[in-house]
Amino acid sequence: MRHFSKDENKRAVWLRRLSEAKRSKETVETRFWTKVKKTKTCWIWQAGKVPFGYGSFSRKPGPTLLAHRFSYTLVHGTIPKGLCVLHKCDVPSCVRPSHLFLGTKAENNVDRDRKGRRRSLRGEEHGWSVLREVDVRRAKTLRDGGMSFPKIGEALGFEWKTLWAALSGKSWKHVRL
Numbered sequence: 001m002r003h004f005s006k007d008e009n010k011r012a013v014w015l016r017r018l019s020e021a022k023r024s025k026e027t028v029e030t031r032f033w034t035k036v037k038k039t040k041t042c043w044i045w046q047a048g049k050v051p052f053g054y055g056s057f058s059r060k061p062g063p064t065l066l067a068h069r070f071s072y073t074l075v076h077g078t079i080p081k082g083l084c085v086l087h088k089c090d091v092p093s094c095v096r097p098s099h100l101f102l103g104t105k106a107e108n109n110v111d112r113d114r115k116g117r118r119r120s121l122r123g124e125e126h127g128w129s130v131l132r133e134v135d136v137r138r139a140k141t142l143r144d145g146g147m148s149f150p151k152i153g154e155a156l157g158f159e160w161k162t163l164w165a166a167l168s169g170k171s172w173k174h175v176r177l
């Protein structure tokens with residue numbers, strides 16, 4: 001039987017820990033990406049959602065995180081304290097790192113207000129009251145990425161027929177897509 005010196009033992013333990021840590025990181029990352037559907041434009045989170053349509057990812061072990069924030073850290077590293085991860089593409093469930101950028105909380109709120117709560121006086125008064133201009137734009141982005149209407153409906157939380165009607169119909173013609 002071989003006897004390790006104290007130092008050799010330490011080194012063996014350290015190496016084992018390192019490889020375990022690496023493996024568990026890979027597992028978490030791998031699991032994360034299995035929940036993402038990549039279209040030509042956006043990469044859509046398919047698992048749990050929180051209000052405002054953001055994806056939620058439970059790390060196991062570890063806390064549940066917002067999916068787009070986790071994706072940002074995988075590619076760009078730590079998010080500086082107090083900063084938010086914003087979407088260039090207006091699709092809250094998108095986790096494509098190149099569509100994400102950092103902003104302050106105030107910027108995030110302004111952004112969300114501008115994108116989400118802006119009212120269109122036409123489309124929204126024409127019987128499409130559940131659908132907002134921003135949703136039509138999001139749907140168009142996803143459609144351009146090759147996503148099917150049922151999947152878009154799932155991603156944005158609307159009946160696919162409603163979205164289909166909006167993209168192909170009359171009520172939203174004024175929205176420059």
Ligand SMILES: [Zn+2]
Nearest residue numbers: 042089094099
């Ligand atoms: Zn996107």
